[in-house]
Amino acid sequence: MSKKNRDKPQTTRPVGEHDAEIRVLLAELCLEEGSLLRCLQLLNDHFGFVPESGIGAISELCNVSRAETYGVLTYYSDLRTTPRAQVSVRLCGAEACQSVGSRELEHAWKHKQSSDFDGESVETSEVFCLGNCALGPSALVNDQQIGRATPEILGQRVREILAKA
């Protein structure tokens, strides 16, 4: 996700909705020194994103300012402020994958996504290196690593996940 997009958290739920749940989740972790990032990661993993109400709760529990929490939240590209789509397709755009056609794959996949999965909850984003650089182009569909990816393989995996959901 580009930095521009993650600069502005978009609240989709009323503030405070998850407050009680968040306090239970963070009860122990927030006591550890320097656990601000890990608190944010925990909420991000649990909810799929960091809810607006989490910023206030974490700031209070970790005894840091809202600005500091917000600063860390917006620094790391893994941390989201909006809910995840059902299927996330992450395409590697780094050099090793570029050398075997990742740019062409991205183009072809986006075309396929708009024609085959129009209106479905599928999001595509770029990632820099998945550590599978000898078998590129690499992709991650939810938690499944895919080597030598093609639009067809990606489409098949996405369909399987959507069918199960």
Place this chain on the structure above:
Amino acid sequence: MKIFIPCDTAAVSVGADAVAAAVAANEPGSTIVRNGSRGMLWLEPLVEIEIDSVRHAFGPVQPSDVPAVLAAATADCAGSDLYLGATDSLEWLTSQDRWTFERVGIVDPASPEDFLAHGGLAGLTATMKLGPQESISRVIESGLRGRGGAGFPTGVKWQTVAAAEATRHKGAPAGSPVHKYVCVNADEGDSGTFADRMLMEGDPFTLIEGILISGYCVGADTGYIYIRSEYPAAIAVMQRAIELSRERGWLGDSILDSDFSFDIHVRVGAGSYVCGEETAMLESLEGKRGMVRPKPPLPALEGLFGVPTVINNVISIASVPSIMARGAAGYANLGTGRSKGTSVFQLAGNIAQGGIVETGFGITVRELVTGYGKATRTGRPIRAVQVGGPLGAYLSESELDVSADYESLLAADAMLGHGGIVVFDDSVDMARQAKFAMEFCAEESCGKCTPCRIGSTRGAEVIDLIVRGVDTEANTELLEDLCEVMRDGSLCAMGGLTPLPVLSALHKFPEDFNLKVVPRKENA
């Protein structure tokens, strides 16, 4: 029947899990071991079948091939088209000198017993027999240098931390406990590198042993492994290995009946490339934005939470157990000049035979790329090779005879980095690659240094202008100037080395920028 099917991410990405399921269905009585990868990634999923204590390799195996492979294994292996030979006799492996990767692909990464059976903990035992000071001398003697890219002598770093007094966390009240830490950098973000991942997934106990040796030598009490979030399998394997080590008493109090106590924790990154820089990693470990710190103070003296800290790359620290077990002299005899020992090269990108080659420094890039790698996967001619990740220089085809070691690459205006080698065929547009280097820097810069934060965006724009033919002479000079400012005016390698791929592309492939010749600046 004992059958080995890798659980390595690369193998799984091309169907190893489905192959394992097919084997279990076809041969219900067999023992399936999910090992790491042998590093011959073009042959994955590589299935090994143990017959009379010899492992025979078949690959690449798809689920539909499984019945035929199993049938061949019970009769004549060679009856299968996928049969490669006894694994240990394959030339790719016999020609290598594996120290750091000696157990990767061989042992079961989920089994501490298997680790012990293959010589695990011999390094730690030897270290404890020698004592901290003598052990550090051995590490220095081995010539081991940082494999993350900076190439600083590992033993010297340990010496500095060992000599420093343990202190309490910065800002902690008087009377708080004092510490020293060992932090392992497993934020392997460079494109074209995967050695850290393969070691963690294939032989996690060796990394734990290396951290224990380091902690014992410098007098630390806790280790942290900072693993990038893009490596979920490595995170899971390391966490399981740490749990198993605690159960075994390899972590905790009185390790191996000594008075040495130590524990290790995994910390997960959050998608920031610059957190692979050691001081940014410390900030991230402290829960903050991953912004680079100025040096001094050295992390060895004021590192995590302000206490003396060893920071080592996964490969550096995982090389120590084999050095301590097999002898520093043997390791130091490998390699060339001041680049001693072995390097774990990673062949990647557009390459026919990609994977891991661990061998002494001094092999040429050409031998790696065309000898082991068998040139491009597409079959087209090699045009450029990027060594050392996104901050490494592009070499042209005519430069490939350079020796792959720290000094020779530096002399060729390039760098070894983490040992990743990415091959491009003749369809590559080098102006586009140069622009990408700038764009990547703009995306991943932590923002602390202006030349890196803003220069990278301007750099991408200027490259566009040059390619479009706008005022090319002035803009080329501007790009060179900008690169100089980035190189000299940035705290860390992100801004400081981005000029390397940019300028190497500009100077070696001017035709891609629609230029005739670009004279190299005297001081560039």
